[in-house]
Amino acid sequence: MDQKNNKTQTIIPNPWDSLKRFTGARIALGRCGASLPTDKLLEFRLAHARAKDAVYAAPDCERLKADIERISGNSAFLLESRAQDRAEYLKRPDLGRRLSEESAALLASRAPGQVYDIAPVISEGLSAIAIERNLRPFLELLYPELRRAGLSAAPACLVRQGRVAVADEVGSLLGARIAVILIGERPGLSSPDSMGIYLTFNPHPGITDERRNCISNVRPEGMPCGAAVSKLMYLIRGSLRLGLSGVALKDEQEPDDALLEEGRGGMELPS
Amino acid sequence: MTYRKTIGARTYVFTSLKDLLAKASPERSGDLLAGIAAESAEERAAAQMALADAYLSDFLKEDIVPYDEDEVTRLICDGHSGEAFDEISSLTVGAFRNWLLLDETTGDTLKRVSPGILPEMAAAVSKLMRNQDLIRAAAKIRNVTAFRNTIGLPGRLSVRLQPNDPVDDPKSIAAQIMDGLFYGCGDAVIGINPASDNYGSVTELLRLLDGIITRFAIPTQGCVLTHITTTIKAIEMGAPVDLVFQSIGGTQKVNESFGVSAAVLREGFEAGASLKRGSVGSNFMYFETGQGSALSAGAHHNADQQTLEARAYGLARAFSPLLVNTVVGFIGPEYLYDGKQIVRAGLEDHFCGKLLGLPMGVDICYTNHAEADQDDMDTLLTLLAVAGCNFIMGVPGADDIMLNYQSTSFHDALYARGALGLRPAPEFEDWLRRMGLFDERLIPAELRPGNRLLEGAEAIND
Numbered sequence: 001m002d003q004k005n006n007k008t009q010t011i012i013p014n015p016w017d018s019l020k021r022f023t024g025a026r027i028a029l030g031r032c033g034a035s036l037p038t039d040k041l042l043e044f045r046l047a048h049a050r051a052k053d054a055v056y057a058a059p060d061c062e063r064l065k066a067d068i069e070r071i072s073g074n075s076a077f078l079l080e081s082r083a084q085d086r087a088e089y090l091k092r093p094d095l096g097r098r099l100s101e102e103s104a105a106l107l108a109s110r111a112p113g114q115v116y117d118i119a120p121v122i123s124e125g126l127s128a129i130a131i132e133r134n135l136r137p138f139l140e141l142l143y144p145e146l147r148r149a150g151l152s153a154a155p156a157c158l159v160r161q162g163r164v165a166v167a168d169e170v171g172s173l174l175g176a177r178i179a180v181i182l183i184g185e186r187p188g189l190s191s192p193d194s195m196g197i198y199l200t201f202n203p204h205p206g207i208t209d210e211r212r213n214c215i216s217n218v219r220p221e222g223m224p225c226g227a228a229v230s231k232l233m234y235l236i237r238g239s240l241r242l243g244l245s246g247v248a249l250k251d252e253q254e255p256d257d258a259l260l261e262e263g264r265g266g267m268e269l270p271s
Numbered sequence: 272m273t274y275r276k277t278i279g280a281r282t283y284v285f286t287s288l289k290d291l292l293a294k295a296s297p298e299r300s301g302d303l304l305a306g307i308a309a310e311s312a313e314e315r316a317a318a319q320m321a322l323a324d325a326y327l328s329d330f331l332k333e334d335i336v337p338y339d340e341d342e343v344t345r346l347i348c349d350g351h352s353g354e355a356f357d358e359i360s361s362l363t364v365g366a367f368r369n370w371l372l373l374d375e376t377t378g379d380t381l382k383r384v385s386p387g388i389l390p391e392m393a394a395a396v397s398k399l400m401r402n403q404d405l406i407r408a409a410a411k412i413r414n415v416t417a418f419r420n421t422i423g424l425p426g427r428l429s430v431r432l433q434p435n436d437p438v439d440d441p442k443s444i445a446a447q448i449m450d451g452l453f454y455g456c457g458d459a460v461i462g463i464n465p466a467s468d469n470y471g472s473v474t475e476l477l478r479l480l481d482g483i484i485t486r487f488a489i490p491t492q493g494c495v496l497t498h499i500t501t502t503i504k505a506i507e508m509g510a511p512v513d514l515v516f517q518s519i520g521g522t523q524k525v526n527e528s529f530g531v532s533a534a535v536l537r538e539g540f541e542a543g544a545s546l547k548r549g550s551v552g553s554n555f556m557y558f559e560t561g562q563g564s565a566l567s568a569g570a571h572h573n574a575d576q577q578t579l580e581a582r583a584y585g586l587a588r589a590f591s592p593l594l595v596n597t598v599v600g601f602i603g604p605e606y607l608y609d610g611k612q613i614v615r616a617g618l619e620d621h622f623c624g625k626l627l628g629l630p631m632g633v634d635i636c637y638t639n640h641a642e643a644d645q646d647d648m649d650t651l652l653t654l655l656a657v658a659g660c661n662f663i664m665g666v667p668g669a670d671d672i673m674l675n676y677q678s679t680s681f682h683d684a685l686y687a688r689g690a691l692g693l694r695p696a697p698e699f700e701d702w703l704r705r706m707g708l709f710d711e712r713l714i715p716a717e718l719r720p721g722n723r724l725l726e727g728a729e730a731i732n733d
Contacts, residue, residue, distance in 0.1 A: 014450075014453065015718055015725060016449060016450065016453065016725065016728045016729075018729070018732055019446035019449060019450070019728060019731060019732075020446075022443050022445075022446040022731060023436065023440075023443035023444075023447055023667075023672075024436075024437075024443070024672050025434070025435075025446070025447050025450075025666075025667040025668065025670070025672050026667045026668020026669075026670050026680075027446055027449075027450035027667045027668070028450060029682070031682060031685070033689075034682060034685035034686040034689045034714075035682060035686065036668075036680075040668070044645070044668065044669070044670070047670070048639065048644060048645075048677070051639035052639055055639060055640045090603075090604050090605065090640055091300055091303075091304065091604065091605050091608070092304060092605065093304075093567070093605050126640055185675060186603070186639060186640055186676070187639050187640075187675065188639070188670070188671070188672060188674075188675030188676070189639070189670040189675075189677060190670055190672050191672065191675060194437075194675060206569075208527070208528040208569065208570075209528050209529075209568065210527065210529060210530040216437075216466060216673075217437040217438075217466060217673065217675075221437075223437065223438055223466070246530070247498060247500065250468070250470065250501075251467060251468055251470075252469065252470050252471070253469065
């Protein structure tokens with residue numbers, strides 16, 4: 001594979017190689033005729049293999065639950081969707097959007113019976129790695145912000161094999177004004193660990209996507225936790241003020257460069 | 272109306288045109304998820320036979336989605352041309368397939384008849400067609416559009432340059448744009464999917480695109496693929512908007528789930544029309560679609576996903592778009608399970624869109640939770656290039672680092688153009704030569720020191 005040792009030049013290089021440092025995208029790959037050089041072709045195959053593996057990885061729920069309880073200072077619920085296994089989860093998103101009967105009954109019977117501002121929901125979604133890597137640092141920044149803003153949070157719910165809309169059912173059973181779900185996004189080739197955040201005002205089953213606000217690609221190399229928490233708090237405040245969420249709740253927050261640079265500058269996230 | 276087909280001792284009954292279409296649809300996971308697909312392979316074959324015997328005129332008598340409940344149905348039916356339909360009004364769906372494939376049925380014939388074809392008729396006939404039929408019929412049709420260049424001419428294949436970045440970092444986006452331009456991509460549009468709908472960052476990206484296009488006098492157009500209401504606001508505030516983008520679907524309810532309606536699209540159209548920034552043409556709307564979006568929003572009215580996709584084209588054609596792009600494998604395995612289903616859907620969408628008069632491009636793509644890989648993309652890319660697809664995507668290394676899926680790459684565009692002798696849009700081709708980027712063989716040239724674009728790329732380092 002070490003093409004440098006070949007005497008015959010087989011790759012036409014790209015003289016704009018220096019631009020690579022500005023982007024995580026696969027630029028200046030060089031070419032052989034119209035085609036990718038062999039090493040680039042095989043690097044791509046490896047990345048695809050790892051992303052495929054990420055789809056099938058399972059999260060360590062007991063440990064995540066313990067982390068959530070420690071950070072939130074409150075008990076958490078371990079729940080599951082109606083999807084029985086990974087294959088069913090992939091083919092039947094409708095089952096991932098609903099709590100299993102047992103989980104719904106458990107939540108209904110043990111819901112503390114008060115009105116909360118926020119119901120935090122967590123699911124591995126399509127990438128357990130995303131939750132394993134990003135949940136803890138994110139929650140450690142989020143909970144102090146919620147307290148500072150005087151907002152009440154329901155007990156967090158960790159839902160195995162959930163889809164985004166499962167948070168609507170959880171939020172409505174808990175009587176929350178806003179449901180926020182942190183969920184593993186579909187793994188990208190260069191980002192198998194990307195976490196998405198969706199916010200819904202007045203959550204109840206049957207809500208469609210135009211009623212949600214989304215913060216995507218939360219991970220150290222994408223949107224760092226600090227910037228994501230800041231954006232989420234901005235959306236929560238706007239949602240509570242206007243009494244809605246979704247396309248009518250525009251994100252007009254000025255980007256905070258300091259927060260965005262935090263991840264790319266290699267600064268360590270709090271642990 | 273009820274349709275029947277007897278096979279041996281068994282009679283299959285289809286309770287409506289909608290039921291018949293769903294059962295006749297080639298197998299895909301989305302229709303199984305919706306619970307509307309044929310229950311056996313034999314039932315599917317029987318449905319296709321019954322559909323072949325149905326008359327095209329049946330589609331004028333029976334709505335797939337009720338007229339009173341759905342503005343897309345109203346727009347499609349009210350816009351139907353009885354005069355254009357006259358030429359094919361006596362045909363069954365099966366005879367329509369035969370007619371489409373006749374040598375005597377030319378691109379001009381199809382263009383004449385197109386306003387008489389309902390999206391549901393296009394969907395119906397596509398269900399009877401093999402992949403080669405979908406390619407053969409689509410290849411007859413050239414739907415040419417123009418803004419700052421001319422897209423969709425015979426022998427041409429354009430590319431949307433898609434330089435997405437997870438945090439909308441301008442330097443990352445600029446670096447990707449340069450990479451694509453060096454590879455001869457970007458003649459369909461340089462189109463960024465922004466990570467954020469934040470109005471400030473959207474306008475910053477609009478200015479970045481406008482700056483690059485103006486500085487190098489590139490005969491192409493820029494687009495930030497944000498919600499149409501954000502684009503309308505950007506136009507009102509005087510930001511440099513070329514194209515007005517929106518994702519759309521085939522029912523009123525799915526469009527509501529996207530936060531749009533026909534009236535909102537009309538508002539965007541009128542805002543875009545006020546700008547007059549095109550130099551060689553006046554098409555400026557850009558739509559994206561994809562099978563499965565209606566079901567995913569619970570807005571499918573128990574119709575099959577391919578028929579609903581064709582209805583989205585019925586909506587699109589009311590706005591004379593510059594570009595329509597079916598993002599075929601983006602939605603995931605619950606709608607199109609594997610490479611075979613993605614390939615089939617890509618060809619169906621391209622054919623139906625072309626037949627309905629649209630400038631069809633295809634985002635040939637898959638996600639990591641679908642059973643597909645680059646080999647499947649190579650297959651679909653080659654088939655669509657033969658079918659005369661207007662444009663494909665160009666993503667660096669096929670890896671979109673913001674949307675987390677794999678599409679076609681700048682290399683793939685070079686491959687498809689090279690393998691089939693296809694060229695970029697003529698104005699863009701001239702620019703590539705003038706800038707010393709491509710040589711007379713239409714492949715990337717060795718860049719001379721002092722090349723203007725190379726100097727521009729190096730300036731990103733400053």
